[in-house]
Amino acid sequence: MPECTVSEHVYTVYSNYTDHYKSVTVGTYTHYTYVYTSVETVMITEPISVLCGESEDSYDIIKRISTYRDVVDVQITNELTGKAKCLNDLLDKNGDSFVKNLLANFKGTSEFDIKIVSKDKVFSDETKEEINGKTMYDRSNPLMTIEISTSRTNEHAALEGARTILHEYIHADMYRKLYTKDVTNIEVLDFKKTYEAYGNQHGAIGALYIDSMKEALKAFHRNVLTDDYNKYTNYYGTPTDAFYEALAWGGLRDSNVKAWTDLPAEKKATIEALANRVPLLSKTVPCPN
Numbered sequence: 001m002p003e004c005t006v007s008e009h010v011y012t013v014y015s016n017y018t019d020h021y022k023s024v025t026v027g028t029y030t031h032y033t034y035v036y037t038s039v040e041t042v043m044i045t046e047p048i049s050v051l052c053g054e055s056e057d058s059y060d061i062i063k064r065i066s067t068y069r070d071v072v073d074v075q076i077t078n079e080l081t082g083k084a085k086c087l088n089d090l091l092d093k094n095g096d097s098f099v100k101n102l103l104a105n106f107k108g109t110s111e112f113d114i115k116i117v118s119k120d121k122v123f124s125d126e127t128k129e130e131i132n133g134k135t136m137y138d139r140s141n142p143l144m145t146i147e148i149s150t151s152r153t154n155e156h157a158a159l160e161g162a163r164t165i166l167h168e169y170i171h172a173d174m175y176r177k178l179y180t181k182d183v184t185n186i187e188v189l190d191f192k193k194t195y196e197a198y199g200n201q202h203g204a205i206g207a208l209y210i211d212s213m214k215e216a217l218k219a220f221h222r223n224v225l226t227d228d229y230n231k232y233t234n235y236y237g238t239p240t241d242a243f244y245e246a247l248a249w250g251g252l253r254d255s256n257v258k259a260w261t262d263l264p265a266e267k268k269a270t271i272e273a274l275a276n277r278v279p280l281l282s283k284t285v286p287c288p289n
Contacts (some may be wrong), residue, residue, distance in 0.1 A: 012063040016040040019070045046217045057243035059075050074097065084148045086287035087162045088116065096219040098212045102169055105176055112176050116168075122149040132156075132164040133172035139179055144172045157189030158228060159221055163247055166216060170209050174201050184283040198258055206252050213248035214241060228282040236277065246274035 003289045080088050091099055106114045124131050132152045137144040146168045153161045177191045191208075198204045218241065221229045232239055249271055253260055260268070 011043055014042045015066045017068045075114040081118040082151045083285050084118050086285040088165050094224045096216050098216045116146040118150045119147045120150050122147045133168045135168045137175045158225055158285045159281050160278055164231050167251055201251055202255045203257040206257040210248050214244040217247055218244040243274045246271040
């Protein structure tokens, strides 16, 4: 007669070890420096067969499986100075969930690097006119470069400067989605489908990012640029969502993107009227000199 068996459950432990390195470039030579090791442990139960009348302790660990890998962590290289550096640091530290998730796309094990730098004056490649900032990526390497105009940032209100930096990070995020090797990612596929309908990055920002920018700027104004928020409230009353939407449209209205031209004339007039308040906001940033 065959032996009698029953099924029992026991634990198996999977440990995934990741050694994290950072790249250091000196001149034309790049080397990698060990930073730390992270361990992810997953414990699952698996059935095994035992003879009738015998019993495995379900808390016994019968298997330990370990995997090892090396990764080069990507960080946003910050070469900003002065007011722009202050605003960028505040966004990174105190931004709402949209900002934190946006920046997280370029940290850790991202395919892409970002270098964000201050430049005295930034000019459009197309019109050759001075602009607030621009994001460049040529697909020959994983580095994206964001240039932020020092002269423009210094003359603009602090909240407007924050909008410029956020706007450029969004450009970088769109490059990430357009050129990622992860072609099966649902987020990427959905973005590309919508992007094709608008034809260019400013058109896509107007269609896809205005609401997120509005919420991010509202939270940043209220929670970080508090003194300026209170001054605005004392003079105009509590700032409305329409005011932050008007701020978010900055840099897009002049491009006449489809999402803007499709708005009713009355709403465009309201946005333009509220946008006239932006230059009256405080230029001061809450960072030590």
